[in-house]
Amino acid sequence: MSTETVTINRLGSGGDGIAAGPDGPVYVPFTLPGETVAIARVKNHGTVMSTSVASPDRVSPACHHFGPDGRNGACGGCSLQHAGETLYHAYKRGLVVDALKSKGLTPDVAPLVIARPGERRRMVFTARKTEKGMLLGFNQASSHHIVDIDECPISSPGIVSRLDAIRLVADALATDSQGFRLTVLETLSGLDLAFEGIRKIGDKQRRAVTECVLSMRGIARVSNDGEILIEPQKPQIDFGGVPVIPPAGGFTQATKQAEEAMASLVLDHLDKAKRVADLFSGSGTFALRIARTARVHAVEGDEKALQALDHASRHAQGLKPVTVEKRDLFRRPLMASELKVFDAVVFDPPRAGAEHQCRELARSGVKKIAAVSCNPVTLARDLSILAAAGYRITGVTPIDQFLWSSHVEAVATLEK
Numbered sequence: 001m002s003t004e005t006v007t008i009n010r011l012g013s014g015g016d017g018i019a020a021g022p023d024g025p026v027y028v029p030f031t032l033p034g035e036t037v038a039i040a041r042v043k044n045h046g047t048v049m050s051t052s053v054a055s056p057d058r059v060s061p062a063c064h065h066f067g068p069d070g071r072n073g074a075c076g077g078c079s080l081q082h083a084g085e086t087l088y089h090a091y092k093r094g095l096v097v098d099a100l101k102s103k104g105l106t107p108d109v110a111p112l113v114i115a116r117p118g119e120r121r122r123m124v125f126t127a128r129k130t131e132k133g134m135l136l137g138f139n140q141a142s143s144h145h146i147v148d149i150d151e152c153p154i155s156s157p158g159i160v161s162r163l164d165a166i167r168l169v170a171d172a173l174a175t176d177s178q179g180f181r182l183t184v185l186e187t188l189s190g191l192d193l194a195f196e197g198i199r200k201i202g203d204k205q206r207r208a209v210t211e212c213v214l215s216m217r218g219i220a221r222v223s224n225d226g227e228i229l230i231e232p233q234k235p236q237i238d239f240g241g242v243p244v245i246p247p248a249g250g251f252t253q254a255t256k257q258a259e260e261a262m263a264s265l266v267l268d269h270l271d272k273a274k275r276v277a278d279l280f281s282g283s284g285t286f287a288l289r290i291a292r293t294a295r296v297h298a299v300e301g302d303e304k305a306l307q308a309l310d311h312a313s314r315h316a317q318g319l320k321p322v323t324v325e326k327r328d329l330f331r332r333p334l335m336a337s338e339l340k341v342f343d344a345v346v347f348d349p350p351r352a353g354a355e356h357q358c359r360e361l362a363r364s365g366v367k368k369i370a371a372v373s374c375n376p377v378t379l380a381r382d383l384s385i386l387a388a389a390g391y392r393i394t395g396v397t398p399i400d401q402f403l404w405s406s407h408v409e410a411v412a413t414l415e416k
């Protein structure tokens, strides 16, 4: 370990400040461009000892768990609460602009669609049973230490106000001191608690969790590794007015606001399309909305997500026909010959992007494409494949869904 004084030049893609070090970049969490800090350095990671020049963009964090002095340690849930709005919004938009530029793409990039505190309806916590009680919160950055939270300004009040109830359910279920994950989704009919990694659940735990959940209000469903343990209410969300029962632990956009912003950009772009393919469709976030005006073929790798979509489309009124297909789109993308029947395509892949699918789209005659992404780097790669094949990028909109993190979503629209 060495101590030295450095000046931060920029924010990196993980939200850390970056300074020039003797052997390359040094990453210093919780710092901002223009700040001069004394750091203790181990390899390329610096820990701030003191600050001699602070950025005018520095603000007080919203949460007492945030930062190196956070209660119970530095909560790894957020990395940028110390950045003022102007800098923070420019940083997030810049992640998209820079990723596109690195692939030689310079389309119009709209201002960031911003996120507000309290919007997150889906939270992924880590938890562990200890002698002192149930720890529930987020791992400290690069550590297994769980920062046990009693507030979380990013999360919906409907989740934060029930943290103690959630701890009771977790405590009833946990069999040992092994850590596990818990996804909490706030639905219209109550919280959907999806545990992952609790081992050896026996009759005792099943009875305990049933008693616990029935003694409280507001829990719709509890599952572990996809197995439903108790479901007093079917959890229900809606996609553009179409009710959907999401699969236990399945993918759902983390905020309703970001989901609606994405959906509205996609729908505006597809406009008069009559036959649309929704690739990586999940439970129908886009497909069910598009089906108000167009026939939709939804393709997805997760069987349960597709079943939820199929069930929702069959029970909804006034939709055009929706067909579903389970398919691994990484290994078996829709081929150019199969794409012939569609006048528009939406794709919304996981972080790895949709490279193989884009190579087939590049060979197709599909007129309109909407690309939805949670990773600017793979989005840029995918758009460069389409641009090289003659698609014109008509707009890119960055969307903040994960407030005070370094994640950013984007919707890009293309035409040929």
Ligand SMILES: C[S@@+](CC[C@H](N)C(=O)[O-])C[C@H]1O[C@@H](n2cnc3c(N)ncnc32)[C@H](O)[C@@H]1O
Pocket (backbone or CB within 6 Å): 251, 252, 253, 280, 281, 282, 283, 284, 285, 286, 299, 300, 301, 302, 305, 327, 328, 329, 330, 331, 348, 349, 350, 374
């Ligand atoms: C970012 S989510 C988007 C889901 C949906 N469009 C939505 O907004 O809720 C990505 C989706 O891709 C699916 N997926 C991941 N890998 C896949 C693959 N190889 N083939 C098909 N679908 C895949 C996941 O199950 C997930 O539903």
